Amino acid sequence: MADDRRLEVLSAIVTDYVRTREPVGSRALVERYRLGVSPATIRNDMAALEDEGYIHQPHTSAGRVPTEKGYRLFVDEVARIRPLSAPERAAISALLTGAVDLEQVVLRTVRVLAQLTGQLAVVEYPSLRLTSLRHLELVALAPARLLMVIITDTGRVEQRTITLMGDRPDPGDDGAHGVIDPVALERLKIRLNASLVGRRADDVAPALAGLAEQAPSDERALLAAVTGELIAALRPDAEERIAVAGTANLARATPDFTTMGPLLDAIEEQVVLLRLLSGDPADASGMRVSIGSENHEDALAEASVVTAGYGPGVGDAVAxxxxxxxxxxxxxxxxxxxxAVARYLSRFLAGPQD
Known part of the structure; x- marks a missing residue:
């Protein structure tokens, strides 16, 4: 449907229904919106919109409400992304100012997004698989146990505790097997950082294999243990992390849902949230809006999901x-x-610009 006037009528119906939660009649449209046509023409346009499945009449003699198809057309053809107000921009800026690490900025971001939209907000932490290694730290905790700290270019920090196995030593191993040699550990850390810093996850395993071929005997047990944990942390199915805020906002929208329980249960499933965040391809602006059945989840058949990617580089979404x-x-x-929040978060990850 490409009739400009009918698009205006649909836009007015969606806008009014979102504001009032009441079915919209032709009289309300005449009184509240300057559509420039007679009430009879508006009624004809509403009848045409109903015949085409964009609006429907929930009760006899009642006004009309948008259908899922109507919301889809509104988003695709009518809705325009309006700029945030100065107070809203200031709130986002103030939120990120002073944040010292990724953990803090993600938690602040999810709270402000929930406040700005009045909806449930979800922020995915940057994936280890899509980021580059900035630094790898190895710290001895006990004679046979060490801490590996993975720091990425987005500021994400992942920690793994590694215990050396007390199996038979390799022939020619000069060190006491199963006991961490501080000197060997320091040399290995320097060697790993020199080889791995700046590499993406897919490039780490080949680099580690090359290091293993050249490793001195006193580093082999350490390198084997670190290699296993590092590859596990970066594997394609490695667990991703998310932050959620605004569940109470969703609870307040109870009248908009036939039942709330299945929806809340679905939101508790991290796999469901991750799929919703990174589902169908985004549009040219980097955003994606899925409405009702487009979510491919029965529990979200009455919900909409609005998402955007963010990352340190232009067009380089890492979460x-x-x-x-x-x-x-x-x-x-x-x-x-x-x-707006995605752009602010991207600028934070990019760091100070020269």
């Missing part, structure tokens, strides 16, 4: 953030907030 709310949401405002 996603977004909101989950009822299909009856203010799409332009929500899309503006999600896009």
């Amino acid at each position: 996603h953030l977004g909101i989950i709310g009822p299909t009856r949401m203010d799409y332009p405002a929500t899309m503006a907030a999600v896009r």
Whole structure:
């Protein structure tokens, strides 16, 4: 449907219904919106929109409400991402100012996104698989146990505790097997950083294999233990982390859902949230809006998900953030907030610019 006037009528119906949660009649449209046509023309346009499945009449003699198809058309053809207000921009800027590490900025980000949109907000931590290694730290904790700290270019920090096995030593191993030699540990740390810093996850395993071929005998047990844990941390199915805020916002939207329990249960499943965040390809602006059945999850059949990617480089998304709310949401405002927060977070990851 490409009739500009009918698009205006649909836009007015969506806007009014989002604001009032009441079915919208032709009289309300005439009184509240300057559509420039007679009430009879508006009624005809509403009848056409209903015939095409964009709106429906929930009760006899009642006004109309948008359908999932109507919301989809509104988002694709009508909704425009409006700029945030000065107070909203200031709130985001103040949020990120003074954040010292990724953990802190993600937790701040998810809270402000929930506050700006009035929806449930989700922020995915940058994936270890999509980031580059900035530094690898090895610290002895006990004679046979060490701490490996992985620091990525996005500021994500991952810690793994490694215990050396007390099996038979390799022939020619000069060190006491199963006991960490501080000198060998320091040499190995320097060697690993020289070889791995700046590499993506896919490039780490080949580099480690090359190091293993040239490793001195007193580093072999250490290198083998570190290699196993490092590859495990960077494997494709490694556990990702997410932060969630605003569950109470979703609870307040109960009238928009037939039942709330299955929706809340689905949101507790991290796998579901990760799939929602990084589902179908984003549009040209880097955003994605999925409505109702487009979420491919029965529990989210009455919900909409608005997401955007973020990362330290232009077009280089290493994670996603977004909101989950009822299909009856203010799409332009929500899309503006999600896009703005993603951009602020990307600038934080990029660091100071010269």
